[in-house]
Amino acid sequence: MKIAILKERAPGETRVAATPETVKKFSGLGLSLAVEKGAGLAASVTDEAYAEAGASIGTAAATVKDADIVLGIQAPDLKLLKGAKPGAWVAALFDPFAARNVVDAYAAAGFEALSMEFMPRITRAQSMDVLSSQSNLAGYKAVLAAADVYGRAFPMMMTAAGTVQAARAFIMGVGVAGLQAIATARRLGAQVSATDVRSATKEQIQSLGAKPIFVENVAGIEGEGSGGYATEMSEEYQKAQAELVSSHIAKQDIVITTALIPGRAAPRLITDAQIATMKPGSVIFDLAVAQGGNVEGSKPDEVVVSHGVNIIGFSNTPAHLPADASALFARNHYNFLSAFWDKEAQRPVLDEEIGGAIRLTQGGKVVNERLLGA
Numbered sequence: 150m151k152i153a154i155l156k157e158r159a160p161g162e163t164r165v166a167a168t169p170e171t172v173k174k175f176s177g178l179g180l181s182l183a184v185e186k187g188a189g190l191a192a193s194v195t196d197e198a199y200a201e202a203g204a205s206i207g208t209a210a211a212t213v214k215d216a217d218i219v220l221g222i223q224a225p226d227l228k229l230l231k232g233a234k235p236g237a238w239v240a241a242l243f244d245p246f247a248a249r250n251v252v253d254a255y256a257a258a259g260f261e262a263l264s265m266e267f268m269p270r271i272t273r274a275q276s277m278d279v280l281s282s283q284s285n286l287a288g289y290k291a292v293l294a295a296a297d298v299y300g301r302a303f304p305m306m307m308t309a310a311g312t313v314q315a316a317r318a319f320i321m322g323v324g325v326a327g328l329q330a331i332a333t334a335r336r337l338g339a340q341v342s343a344t345d346v347r348s349a350t351k352e353q354i355q356s357l358g359a360k361p362i363f364v365e366n367v368a369g370i371e372g373e374g375s376g377g378y379a380t381e382m383s384e385e386y387q388k389a390q391a392e393l394v395s396s397h398i399a400k401q402d403i404v405i406t407t408a409l410i411p412g413r414a415a416p417r418l419i420t421d422a423q424i425a426t427m428k429p430g431s432v433i434f435d436l437a438v439a440q441g442g443n444v445e446g447s448k449p450d451e452v453v454v455s456h457g458v459n460i461i462g463f464s465n466t467p468a469h470l471p472a473d474a475s476a477l478f479a480r481n482h483y484n485f486l487s488a489f490w491d492k493e494a495q496r497p498v499l500d501e502e503i504g505g506a507i508r509l510t511q512g513g514k515v516v517n518e519r520l521l522g523a
């Protein structure tokens with residue numbers, strides 16, 4: 150059985166879907182690995198390192214020829230998959246709700262598209278969960294990027310020349326990225342507060358030594374939907390949240406927003422009027438900028454200065470940590486395929502819980518219920 154790893158071609162994408170470590174592990178299962186020349190360079194992995202681990206190195210066409218499985222970070226252009234076996238699996242990020250046309254084209258081409266972002270949030274699948282592995286790094290990088298633009302220091306410093314005050318950092322959205330943003334801002338010495346619509350996060354915020362900022366006493370609200378994800382909130386809640394944020398945000402130096410709702414545009418958390426109340430020189434990092442943005446006026450990969458406040462956000466934050474992001478993504482791929490490895494069949498055989506959740510296309514059709522119901 151052959152696995153192909155292509156060089157990623159999306160603008161700004163620096164990651165790669167396998168590392169020498171996972172090439173060795175796949176080889177241990179008896180699989181042959183083909184890696185496109187230069188595929189790992191942006192993530193500091195040389196062709197020689199892949200070759201030493203047991204992969205063959207070649208052109209895109211040679212890499213894909215007769216492949217049973219193609220592993221990617223982002224779904225490869227179908228043109229690159231000519232020569233792969235009919236019905237080959239392609240496991241990558243498909244952004245299925247936004248890029249439905251790509252999913253349809255994969256179905257028409259007869260490939261089995263496996264959407265790594267649809268991996269269920271269950272304990273058994275934690276080691277295969279690319280959203281978690283990448284969000285964790287993104288939360289860390291968001292704080293560092295904000296610290297870089299901020300014209301002051303994060304920690305309190307008492308020096309002979311006088312005292313530097315600690316920065317106040319506010320994290321909005323306490324999922325995987327938000328928790329890491331809290332921890333990172335704390336490590337840098339900021340005074341940290343955080344908010345979320347899911348009340349379960351209150352304790353998590355406190356356990357990281359940060360202050361929870363929560364809407365209280367709004368009836369009939371449960372912010373947690375299926376799979377632990379956030380749901381869209383009622384108008385009453387949104388109004389109460391906006392008021393709370395308005396009073397809190399004016400005192401903050403750093404704000405990191407991470408709020409996402411699967412399959413929908415990111416919720417707007419900060420308006421232009423709220424930005425106007427912040428101190429000049431403050432920094433907002435909008436981790437949801439590529440999904441429409443939590444912050445009014447944020448633009449991907451730009452520093453927008455609005456009312457003296459710097460608003461930043463990367464279109465692809467994990468790609469700013471290419472080596473670690475690739476290492477973790479590659480392990481997610483390996484953990485996924487090896488968990489379903491069938492020794493007798495000498496190929497992975499997916500079960501319904503995970504296979505059914507992530508399989509987008511099969512037998513020439515779109516088969517994913519979540520997508521078909523959207």
Ligand code: NAD
Nearest residue numbers: 270271275281322323324325345346377379407408409416
């Ligand atoms: P996410 O990226 O979907 O969203 C980020 C955070 O934003 C979430 O905490 C969400 O509640 C919050 N949010 C959404 N709308 C908001 C609003 N209007 N105001 C404030 N906050 C808002 O989240 P995620 O990191 O993917 O985590 C989603 C859930 O999955 C969590 O419950 C997490 O604990 C769980 N999880 C489970 C596993 C597992 O068991 N395998 C792995 C990772 C995450």
